Amino acid sequence: MPSISHKGRSMPESPIRKLVPFAENAKKKGRKVYHLNIGQPDIKTPQVALDAVKNNHLEILEYGRSEGSEQYREKLAAYYAKKDIHISADDIVVTTGGSEALMFAMGAVADYGDEIIIPEPFYANYNGFATASGVRVVPVVSSIDHNFALPPIEAFEELITPETRAILICNPGNPTGYLYSREEIKKLAEIVKKHDLFLITDEVYREFTYDGAEHYSVMQEQGLEAHAIMIDSVSKRYSMCGARIGCLVSKNREVITTALKYAQARLSSPTYAQIASEAALQTPQSYFDEVLQEYSERRDLLISELETIEGVKVARPRGAFYCIAELPVRNTDDFARWLLESYQYNNQTVMVAPAAGFYSTPGMGTCEVRIAYVLKKEDLKAAVNILREALKVYPDKE
Known part of the structure; x- marks a missing residue:
């Protein structure tokens, strides 16, 4: 057998x-x-997104562009600008959910046997994505006794080896709900610059912060252009989990070019879901x-x-x-x-x-x-x- x-x-x-x-x-x-x-x-789900599909009059459901429609990426860039994240449409690759964006990120930065440091507990599928990519997860343990706060920076540095390629965090965190502070993001930025690593941040819960706290994106950090990769998705923001539309964002041209090769291999993201996601950007505050x-x-x-x-x-x-x-x-x-x-x-x-x-x-x-x-x-x-x-x-x- x-x-x-x-x-x-x-x-x-x-x-x-x-x-x-x-x-x-x-x-x-x-x-x-x-x-x-x-x-x-x-x-x-915002009605404007549902109506965009319902009232669409496509006669041919064609392949889309591998990186996502230019119109959608332009509107995404405008959305991010309102969040003080200043990027262009060329810094975005639209993906089939945030899951695919994470797979693309791992594929772009790590070879078989390379390591990615992740504070745990973390989104369970990171284990699956790493296994599928041949990447070894190196955990940094956080504790419920400390409300799952970021471990000391020394804990990260002790784990860095010649095989380390990136640090990956989810901000705000799934499954803990932990929100990284601006100071913590800056500390992580210092580490990845010092050791020439990537900092991948899964920011799909950006809109969901409480107690007056504000979300600080890795893409807002100056001097991190070569290191930062942001993962995003419409799933939670607009209650559109079934749309399966996400994106990978980076100002590092090599990262985008490499992610695009993975995107070309799977052809394109779903057309109707992109139409719904583009319309969802009109959702009022x-x-x-x-x-x-x-x-x-x-x-x-x-x-x-x-x-x-x-x-x-x-x-x-x-x-x-x-x-x-x-x-x-x-x-x-x-x-x-x-x-x-x-x-x-x-x-x-x-x-x-x-x-x-x-x-x-x-x-x-x-x-x-x-x-x-x-x-x-x-x-x-x-x-x-x-x-x-x-x-x-x-x-x-x-």
Whole structure:
């Protein structure tokens, strides 16, 4: 029998999606499942984006340009200018989601066996992208006890080797909701310039910051033009996860030229999704103000409810719409599956994402879960109450 590749065997399962069959079975039993496991907002997509597709009169659905339509990239550059990010359309490669932009970035900067330093916990798919690219993830551990703050700069420098090609961060962070300060970005900038590395920042949650905090982009940092690569996406900003449109942004011409070769190999991003994404740029600020207020209230409710559960520790996010909670159980993979297979409270249960999959260090995060506060407040409150009741009877507690 032919053998599957070592790389294929090494590809990690998604901690977000691997429990889906168990959730579907729970639903077939007639149980209501509250999905706290995935960052799929319940916020409505801007109508202007939906109408742009609905009212379009294309007669031929042609291939688009590999780098994305010039009109869309020009409008994207204008959007970024409003965020004090000054780039041109030529600094942008439109991708099929932020995921593809990350794959392009890894492919552009690292060869097989090279290393990328990433503070963990991090977006689970970074592990998969690195495996597919033949890149080794070198983790810098951050802790729930310190609200997942950036580790000391010395911790990064100690890990730099001749194989190190980049530092990758998510800002604001998935799964922690951690928001990097301007000072932290500047410290990272100093490191990558000193050691001639790339600084890749995944900024898809840029609009979601709380408590009056402001997002500082790597693209705003002066003197980092040769080093900075920004990853972005329409998925969360406009509640358009299914559009699968993102982009890679850099002022480094070699990076853009190389990313474009990867883009040419996959031909082009979806035309209708680009049409919707271009139209979404017309979304008024009032939309974001309302969304931000809603998420801020959801965060406050979720954190306050979780803090009332005995034995639970939770980090307070300042961005995105996730938090990490430490539970008084031995293994959250087992607990998450038990919730779906064996537990119900008033014929309801919850689905969470075990956090071990958001680490690359074996044994880390085994008592943690990621919770996405993308449900309306009454559903969040009900879901946390189910967690509270479940923990009272779960047989494998610490």
